[in-house]
Amino acid sequence: MSNDKTAQAGHHGLTHFDQAGQAHMVDVGAKNETHRIAVATGVIRMEPETLEIIRSGSAKKGDVLGIARIAAIMASKKTSDLIPLCHPLALTRVTADFEIEEDLPGVRCTVQAETYGKTGVEMEALTAVQVGLLTIYDMCKAVDKGMVCDGVRLLEKHGGKSGPWCAELTSRCD
Amino acid sequence: MSNDKTAQAGHHGLTHFDQAGQAHMVDVGAKNETHRIAVATGVIRMEPETLEIIRSGSAKKGDVLGIARIAAIMASKKTSDLIPLCHPLALTRVTADFEIEEDLPGVRCTVQAETYGKTGVEMEALTAVQVGLLTIYDMCKAVDKGMVCDGVRLLEKHGGKSGPWCAELTSRCD
Amino acid sequence: MSNDKTAQAGHHGLTHFDQAGQAHMVDVGAKNETHRIAVATGVIRMEPETLEIIRSGSAKKGDVLGIARIAAIMASKKTSDLIPLCHPLALTRVTADFEIEEDLPGVRCTVQAETYGKTGVEMEALTAVQVGLLTIYDMCKAVDKGMVCDGVRLLEKHGGKSGPWCAELTSRCD
Amino acid sequence: MSNDKTAQAGHHGLTHFDQAGQAHMVDVGAKNETHRIAVATGVIRMEPETLEIIRSGSAKKGDVLGIARIAAIMASKKTSDLIPLCHPLALTRVTADFEIEEDLPGVRCTVQAETYGKTGVEMEALTAVQVGLLTIYDMCKAVDKGMVCDGVRLLEKHGGKSGPWCAELTSRCD
Amino acid sequence: MSNDKTAQAGHHGLTHFDQAGQAHMVDVGAKNETHRIAVATGVIRMEPETLEIIRSGSAKKGDVLGIARIAAIMASKKTSDLIPLCHPLALTRVTADFEIEEDLPGVRCTVQAETYGKTGVEMEALTAVQVGLLTIYDMCKAVDKGMVCDGVRLLEKHGGKSGPWCAELTSRCD
Amino acid sequence: MSNDKTAQAGHHGLTHFDQAGQAHMVDVGAKNETHRIAVATGVIRMEPETLEIIRSGSAKKGDVLGIARIAAIMASKKTSDLIPLCHPLALTRVTADFEIEEDLPGVRCTVQAETYGKTGVEMEALTAVQVGLLTIYDMCKAVDKGMVCDGVRLLEKHGGKSGPWCAELTSRCD
Structure with missing residues (x-):
């Protein structure tokens, strides 16, 4: 069995390619x-009137954020279906929090994904954030087509050989 | 049959809710x-060294953008699986273009989706952009975990009763 | 092309089998x-205390029925994936209503599915009801494992050559 | 990492909600x-003539129950795709038995699902039963649209911290 | 909108690439x-003893070919999920026939797929054949790991601008 | 729990059936x-002109084999969705190699799949080969509809109680 071909990282440190430059x-x-734990975050910016509609709905009816939360969690389970070279894995925990940020104005989605396994869950957390934000877009696009998703990124990562990693904007790895 | 409940837009103009505030x-x-045509766009920002690796790979091996293109197109077909209230539809065309933007530095992904049908394809175009960018993240995260997806938005939309719509930053609807 | 084999209904009027008894x-x-329109319904019976928890949650937090509604709608889109001989089709409308029934005690789920197409949407409505009820089970099973799904059935069906059909317990086809 | 929020069961003992009532x-x-083992069961009631068609088919052609068995087993593998907050898991065994019950008249479907893992397989067994019954409905609806799924419930559950659980109608946990 | 890029077939007549060689x-x-109609076929070759087991099972129990038929039909519905640049489409008919061929020895699977639409269904027919044959492999591999799938090909194709096409080994287009 | 029914292999050594001949x-x-490791292989035969187009594309644009590689890897992750009685499992490695064989003329696809688990990965390797070859068919069918997939088979298998197995045409198990 030709294991040696992938013994080292391939193309310029990109591990998803072997020495011949072929994806695997x-x-x-x-x-x-x-x-393994990963936390990812991102926002969707919108008109202040749109944000007001979302906020009023959260209270009692028209629960945009409740639906986006379910969409985000369900999307985390589809990650290896969407990202070509992602390993399938069994998530042991996923939470998705949505916060209204007045100054954007818009909504922040932050997802924490966890597993006990051989690979990290960064992609699961990021996929959940993206789909959570897109679901807000879908539900509000009848009143605001110009919404923009911004700042979707990994915040922190724990577990695995390389140890913890945190985006410079957080201090949770100190 | 209780059609009347949805005869008017529901909660504050959000069509995905009926008059009682329940999603449908x-x-x-x-x-x-x-x-119907929709064009969406977005970028992923990265370290200049990461962009250099991607550029060198596009030439001959380690083709990050070629794989991201396939992931984007395939994701457009999964949109109604991911976005809870999206209608399933039969796409008739999807293109995904990736451009290197030196000044970010990073990569821009622009997707055009089309169908002949009863609903628009904005969500298909946006989903493809998000998954295209995430795939770049996945393939480069071994060398750069701090990459950020920014500015994911609808650029233009054609077809349907409401007529063309363009983001203010483009002049393609004039 | 061997069309004639299916020109008539197969095995004893079961259209999913050809004359040789083979599924197609x-x-x-x-x-x-x-x-085409189909309406299906069904209930989940539970302990009165469980129903009380669901009712209290619907008001403000722990929204069991809101999540079950999303699950039901999303499941309707997966019907042809689940039911082996079902045709894929493009739903044009799905609503899922949940009502608390004190006398069961329990919850009734009623789904209306619609399309414009060549085949009916009975299976889509029934699948949505089943998954909606199962989602309630999943969310409440920590406090009540003995819940039972009952009376899942088609209520009415419109469109297609055979004309409207209604279960005897409704009078909506009169 | 904000683990403490879920350290205790959330909303009134429903573990799928955190202390703030948000689903996770x-x-x-x-x-x-x-x-972990779970056994679930349920029936579909039908006209006696419909049952007669199914019985005759089982012998040689038009094998309704054989197809329903495959649909049930395949559906068990899709459970975490259908039920929003279900954990994905790797089933190690699934059996689906179908028995003709003359007195209903109808068919009983009983599924046993197993895994070695961190969560139970009740939802997998229940989902398989529901889809197995729905598949019978689909295959026979050309001759009998009034069929009803009844009594879909968990029969027993083994493994995990809480120990065995059995519905009162069985004595298998004694 | 940049339609012109795809107005002509791209790379050397391969329509799945635009003039710049990028997939779409x-x-x-x-x-x-x-x-539109497509017929595809293929065989799986095996030990004579394996074929004997399959034949004996078809009669009454251990129905390998009945299960392979269901797998083939269900796979045809997943084609656009599997083949990256395939258009999603709504199949209107799928049949899968399995014939025992003594002289191989082995089993031939022939699938006919149909739709009314804008694209052909060759890939749907071919995918169904491949998965039908693989399912036979799966069910018999405990007794025969050396089985080989051979001769998987399109037999004929009808509908669309280019008119009928038949493999030279058939005379059905005459 | 009725474990004993499956304690022995069922119908004539086919483990996917119980003693009563029912699939499980x-x-x-x-x-x-x-x-556990499995290696599978297969070829697609084509006109020499078609092979020439593929070869020229691999260099710089119109990268048929690069896209087929991604399709093959992604398909390996869908195996338990496609093959009815396959266990879901978490692949730890998948590689797909494509080689041009002048004498066919055509392309050989060889896939190696690996996991650490309770079941083998033969079906994952075979599914990946089939979908990889079908993707080549899809991308080249505009110029060559007569391509044929041949010789799709398991090459070798390692791990598990039964020990290594190799097709007679290889000597890698010696």
Whole structure:
């Protein structure tokens, strides 16, 4: 079996390519099963009137954020279906929080995904954020087509050989 | 049959809710089948070194953008699976273009989706952009975990009763 | 092309089998595209305390029925994935209503599905009801494992060559 | 990481909500991997003539129950796709039995699902029963639209911290 | 809108690439909706003892070919999920026939798929054949791991601008 | 729990059937989690002109084989969705290699799949090969409808109780 081809990272450190530059689903078989956590975040900016409609709905009816939360959680489970070289994995926890940010104006979505396994869950957290924001877009586009998704990024990552990583804007890895 | 409940837009103009504030997949049965087009765009910002790796790979091996293009097109077909109240529809055309933008530095993804049907394809175009950008993230995250997706938005929309719509930053609807 | 084998209904009037008794996805190509509607219903019975928790949650937080509604609508879109010989079709409208029934005690889920096409949407409505009820089970099973889904059935059906059909317990076809 | 929010069961003992009443995929990371078994059951009632057609088909051609069995087993694998807050898991065994019950008249579907993991498989067994029954409906609806699914419930559950649970109508937990 | 880029077939007549050599889901919007039919076939070769087991099972129990038929039909509905640049479409008919061929020895699977639409259904027929054969492999691999799938090909194709096409080994287009 | 029914292989050694001849997803719960590897291969034969187009595209644009590679890898993750009685499992590595074979003329696809688990990955490797070849068909069918997939088979298999297995045409198990 030709394992040696992927023994080293391929093309310029991109592990998803072998030495010949061909894409593969990288071998994680020898990695340890550790508790892995990823937190991702992002916002959707909108007209102040749109945000007002979302806020009023959260209270009692027309619950945009409640539906976006379900969409985000369900999307995390489809990550390996969407991202070509992602490994399938069994998530053990997913939370999706939505906060209204007046100054954008808009909504922030922050997702924490966890597993006990051989690969990280960054893509699961990021996919959930993207789909959560898109669901807000879908539900509000009848009144505001110009909404923009911004700042979708990984916030922090724990577990695995490389240890914790945090975006410079947080201090949670200190 | 209780059609009247959805005869008018529901909660504050959000068509995805009925008068009682309950979510539904809105009735598009009476809409005309027209040629519908949507264009969406967005970028992923990264370290200049990461962009250099992507550019070098596009030439011959380690083709990050080629894989992201396939992921974007395939994701457009999964939109109604991901976005809870989206209608399923039969796309007739999808293109995904990736351009390197030196000044970000990063990559811009622009998707055009089309159908002949009763509903628009904005969500299909936006979903494709998001998954295209996420795929770039996935393939480059071994060397750059701090990449950020920004400015994911609808650029233009044609077809349907409401006529063309363009983001203010374009002049294609003039 | 061997069309004649399916020209008549197969095994004892079951259209999903040909004359030789072999399953097939039946030919609907020659059917008219008409407005098709199906309404299905069913209940989940539970302990009175469980129902009380659901009712209190609907008001403000822990929105079991809101989540079940989304699950039901999304499931309607997966029907042809689940039911082996079902034709894929493009739903034009889906609504899912949940009503608390004190005397069960429990919750009734009623789904109306619609399309303009060559085949009916009974299976889409029934699948949505089943998954809506199962989602209630999932969310409440920590406090009540003995819940039972009962009376899941088609209520009415409109469109297509065979004309309207209603369960005897309704008078909506009169 | 904000684990403490879910340290206790949320809204009135419903574990799928946190203390603020927001839905999440509950943290099962700390649970033991044990052998988990769930058995669910349910029936579909029909006209005696419909049951007669099914029985005659089972022998040689028009095998309704054989197809329903495959649909049930395949549906068990889609459970986490259908039920919003269900954890994905790797089933290690699924059996689906169909029995003709003359006195209904109708068919009973009983599914046993198993895994070695951190969460139970009740939803997998119930989903399989529901889709198995729906598949019978689909295949026989050309001759009998009034069929009703009844009594879909969990029969027993083994494994996990809470120990075995059985519906009162069985004595298998004694 | 940049339609002109795809106005002509791209790279050396391969329509799935534009003039710049980039993959896209080709524009079928202007095509006519016609009745489209495709027939594909293929075989799986095996030990004579394996074929004997399959034949004996078809009679009464252990129905390998009945299960493969269901798998083939269900796979045809997943084609656009599997083949990156395939258009999603609504199949109106799918049949899958399995014949025992003593002289191989083995089993032939032949699938006929149909739609009324803007694109052909060759890929749907071929995908169904492949998955039908693979399902036979799966069910018999405990006794025969050396089975080989051979001769999977399009037999004929009707509908669309280019008119009928038949493999040279058939005379059905004469 | 009625485990005994599956304690022995069912119908003539076919493990996917119980003693009564009914299909089930066989119990793998008691199997060891070992490192499991499967290698499958197959070819697509075509006109020499078609092969020439593919070869020229691989260099710089119109990258048929690059897209087929992604399709093959993604398909391996859908195996348990496609093959009715396949267990879902978490792949730890997938590689897909495509080689041009002048003498066919055509292309060979060889896939190696790996996992650490209770069941083998033969079906994952075979599914990936089939979909990889079908994707080549899809992308080239505008110029060559007569392409044929041949010789799709398992090459070797490692891990699990039964030990290594190799097709007689390889000597990798010696």
